[in-house]
Amino acid sequence: MINQACQTFGFLDLDRQWNAPLFLLDFGMEQRKNETYDFQNSNRGSYSGYLLQYTLDGVGMFESEGQTTILSPGDAFFITFPDRSRYYLAENNSWKYFYIHFDGEMGEYFFQRMQVLTGKTFSIPNTSQAILLFLEEFQAVKSGKKYGRYDSGIFLYQFLVLLMRELETPLKSVKNACVEDAAAWMQKNYKYQIGLSQMCRELGVSLPHLTRQFHLQTGLSPIKYLTSLRLEHALSLLLNTSMGLEAIAAECGYSGSNYFSKVFRKNMGISPAQYRDRHNGLQKPL
Known part of the structure; x- marks a missing residue:
């Protein structure tokens, strides 16, 4: 070269x-x-x-x-x-x-x-x-x-x-196995109300170690990655279904619509209902 x-x-x-x-x-x-x-x-x-x-x-x-x-x-x-x-x-x-x-x-x-x-x-x-x-x-x-x-x-x-x-996010010639395993686990389980502590127990890794390795390889923390998976699914449901907020929250691994709305607004800058309206989603009252 x-x-x-x-x-x-x-x-x-x-x-x-x-x-x-x-x-x-x-x-x-x-x-x-x-x-x-x-x-x-x-x-x-x-x-x-x-x-x-x-x-x-x-x-x-x-x-x-x-x-x-x-x-x-x-x-x-x-x-x-x-x-x-x-x-x-x-x-x-x-x-x-x-x-x-x-x-x-x-x-x-x-x-x-x-x-x-x-x-x-x-x-x-x-x-x-x-x-x-x-x-x-x-x-x-x-x-x-x-x-x-x-x-x-x-x-x-x-x-x-x-x-x-x-x-x-520097490219690594050898990817860390625990990071790959954690990403796969979250992709499989993000819809459930289970947290990172349970994931770490199942994978046999400490949360601090996983957090360091995950950020090094992806540029994100595990909780940020999990949140992004849940919110991406929520965006799809808001735009393509008439489901109410309680149902969407449950489908995305949140305990209730209030907490879901709080997380959504923090990351998106608007409420779930506003997002649905702004993007010409289904106009079912929420």
Whole structure:
């Protein structure tokens, strides 16, 4: 993968004129060696937007807020301009990377979300879906692909969403058996009024251990996962049946309509009845 030939591509900012929410300015793959490569990002003039740079081979350096980070293969930084940071090639090193320079009002959402998740630097395997997507797109552009209206934004959205998903829930080469067993148990039993303590007894695992492993593998706590199963079933019943709230609550593993409604409102922001009405469900009085 890292043996692809280096090349950079600039793109006409027609999407900026169309007020597109995301658009590419330029991207490429570069190799730096035995040269001066040093950027202070607090004053880059007209260089604006967002920059994500991912190390494929060699070593790069990134400084921000008094800390220096060595960027080895699999490491990246993500910044906006201007920014109180610096990236550069250290003496007697080489650095091969790809970069994506983009802009658009939706970029702010992704940038802020990434700052919460990882800060300005992060690590992700070169086998991840986001990285593979970029390399595929890079090769397509090298082979002559041309962007039409909003096309570069479609690529950027897919790339950034994949990146966030993989950073939020890192892929594991070996899945934890107790997590798989717990998910299967909840999928089978979510309709019943039985709790996680009983599940853990049946699976022979402690709840604290399961909670840690479950969150590590899925990004959710077991109770959040169980709640999502119950509410998804409740949504289907609200939209496709005329069942009352007491019946729906019982069907989804809740002890009564009051508690069911409380959980529903907390997660959905509206009551079950409002959800049914808003989505043109059956209008049986509840």
